[in-house]
Amino acid sequence: MIKIRTGEEIALLKENALIVSKTLAEVGRHVAPGVTTKSLEVLAETFIRDHGAEPAFLGYEDFPAAICISLNSTVVHGIPSDYALQEGDLVSIDVGTRYKGYFGDSAYTFGVGVLSPENQQLLRITHDSLFKGIAKAVAGNRVGDISAAVQNHVEPLGFSVVRKMVGHGIGTKLHEKPDVPNYGRQGQGKKLADGMVLCIEPMINAGGSGVYLEEDNWTLKTEDHKNSAHFELTVVVRSGKPEILSTFDFIDEYNKTYQA
Ligand code: MG
Ligand code: MG
Secondary structure, eight states: OOOOOOHHHHHHHHHHHHHHHHHHHHHHHTOOTTOBHHHHHHHHHHHHHHTTOEETTTTGGGOOSSSEEEETTEEEOOOOOSOBOOTTOEEEEEEEEEETTEEEEEEEEEEOSSOOHHHHHHHHHHHHHHHHHHTTOBTTOBHHHHHHHHHHHHGGGTOEEOSSOOEEEOSSSSSEEEEEOSSOOTTOSSBOOTTOEEEEOOEEESSOSOEEEOTTSOOEEETTOOOEEEOBEEEEOBSSSOEEOSOSHHHHTTOOTTOO
């Protein structure tokens, strides 16, 4: 069963989404050469707690950190460390919150300093594929319409979709039904209805779609060690036009790369 959320519940999910969005922007402001990923995590955890929320990833299935920080060929679930960021790195920041019994979850991939043209293209295509998917989060559509929109944006450009990890519903749990894959067929899968809340999160690789898990059992990397990017927003399925709960607007205030 996919939950249909009431207006009151969506208001609480929106409060979470705003804290998550502001946390992503706060972390992104500090992404620079020489900064350790551990220090970014500390910043994020402090920011989340200062807003009265809890970092939802800390302890989730024993995940050891407050946020995920995934560098370069790491797709998702990277664990913050003493690694100091270097010019040209890709830094995916994934933030989750728990606040007033509901959850928030969004992600953004930042670049450190000047990026190679290949990395710039990877970020732009992944970012744009998210919005292609979101546009299909409309009542009466199917999950496969979202999936196909993402896949059909990236594959013709020579990029590939990670199969192993998918988007998800969100509510009183961090991960709820349905799964929202970033590959699939139009018109297939569960039917979408007004009030369903989804986390749409394309994970896109510059090379092949293959991934493997590191020995820490969390860090998911590309098999060919080519780079990967990840963007995620929380969206309410609506009739006509989806309602986007989390936002990159706070990031757009200082990072002009993706503005329309
Ligand atoms: Mg998610
Ligand atoms: Mg996430």
